[in-house]
Amino acid sequence: MVKENPSLQNIEAENGGATKAVRGPGRRLHGAIAHKLGMAILSGHYAPGDVLSGEVAFAEELEVSRSAYREAIQVLTAKGLVESRPKAGTRVLPRNRWNLLDPEVLAWAFAGEPDIQFVRDLFELRAIVEPAAARLAAVRRDKDDLKIMKDALSAMRRHTLATEAGRAADRDFHNAILHATRNDALLVLTASIGAAVNWTTQYKQRARALPRNPIPDHVRVYDAIAAGDPAAAAEAMGVLVDLALEDTASAMQR
Amino acid sequence: MVKENPSLQNIEAENGGATKAVRGPGRRLHGAIAHKLGMAILSGHYAPGDVLSGEVAFAEELEVSRSAYREAIQVLTAKGLVESRPKAGTRVLPRNRWNLLDPEVLAWAFAGEPDIQFVRDLFELRAIVEPAAARLAAVRRDKDDLKIMKDALSAMRRHTLATEAGRAADRDFHNAILHATRNDALLVLTASIGAAVNWTTQYKQRARALPRNPIPDHVRVYDAIAAGDPAAAAEAMGVLVDLALEDTASAMQR
């Protein structure tokens, strides 16, 4: 258990100037604090059971008002990361209480050095859900869905995955499939994970050039869905996820 | 777009007495507000795009301080339900921005009249994930996992599912399976959904007695996992989920 809070100074102080100049226009102060704290927890800087020393002391240390600190804590509490009780202080909750599928939490988890085991867990989940989604999409898609997928596909071809536009097209393609399942729960889940994993894709991108051309595999998924063949769609999507896992794993090991 | 806020008075006023007497000991004020507001949004009382009239006016109407109101809004914002911007007020975000897998959001969704389509979506997701989890568990489980499952099973036999203890044992059984997958992401996801769905189970409970004895089906799952047979485990779990869906659907139709 850490007693004092080590080196959390300078939340957002690139320059020593005014606060408003530092934080972006859309970014609120408590949001920045929550981000900072959330990353600190997800990165393991604070372990479950650790106590974030007293509210007043902490806010003082961060050089923000208690209100801002309290609102930040409120956010973390809403995501199940911490729990604060009178006298006891604010403690980091055990991992199983964390809301790991929250988009923001996911982002924090991937912001620092992502935990390899957790990434593998996430891909395992993807490997379960995405093929099943493709299976459903093959049955339930309509003409509009197919058109959107087709457009995204050609956009992926035009720009490569090396560009931001290309990656956006990739996201659109997958989102179109999810949307075609007509299942909101599936959509939300996969969208959250997808966003985090796409971050990993950028990560990978930094490491080296594309390992191989992913377009044909995407086309196979599209063809199967267009043909209304659930089994083939699931199989093709399975290949896609496996491929992504391979690439990511090899990129993270270096 | 609603302009004024209809009938949100008396957040927690059963009696006209002191506030502290009404809200439970562990329940904080802003938590109660967030609960109230969250339920109002999830139940469709506020539609996406609706604006919750001015902070001051609203806090006044709820008879709480602005700080409490703000902290409640903070919670909702963290869950992606609303977004507040200066001058524009606090607006309800579109549904696809909602954090539907958040345990609390799920609870709110089920608190009122649960949306049938959403329940179906959730069960579809369960039907995808849980058999896959059973498949993994069949391979990765160790002796301790089996012991916990066995204990939960016998507890389910002792108390029936009609009692709270029996339902707790049911939860334990499923959690043990999830834990045996050694996949935190899977565990968190299914735990969230399971909690909400268990609520539905209580719902069902009210409607009528148990439709049939679920114990043998649970035993089949256990046997397959104990035998280390992935395919059989997945199949048996699929049966379990289908059964639950059937029961819930028929219970909700009345």
Added chain:
DNA sequence: ATCCTGTAATATGTCGGAGTAATTAGCAGA
């Protein structure tokens, strides 16, 4: 040794005000 009780520490709830950003409307020019 265990239980109880009092106290101090700490988080929670409240308030009002100053600051800031954005929408809206009003005005000027083409």
Added chain:
DNA sequence: TCTGCTAATTACTCCGACATATTACAGGAT
């Protein structure tokens, strides 16, 4: 009449202080 800019209003954001309630902890009694 339409377009572009300016200004004022409005609502959120942040702040610091105060009052309150809860609880952990310690010290004493049984």
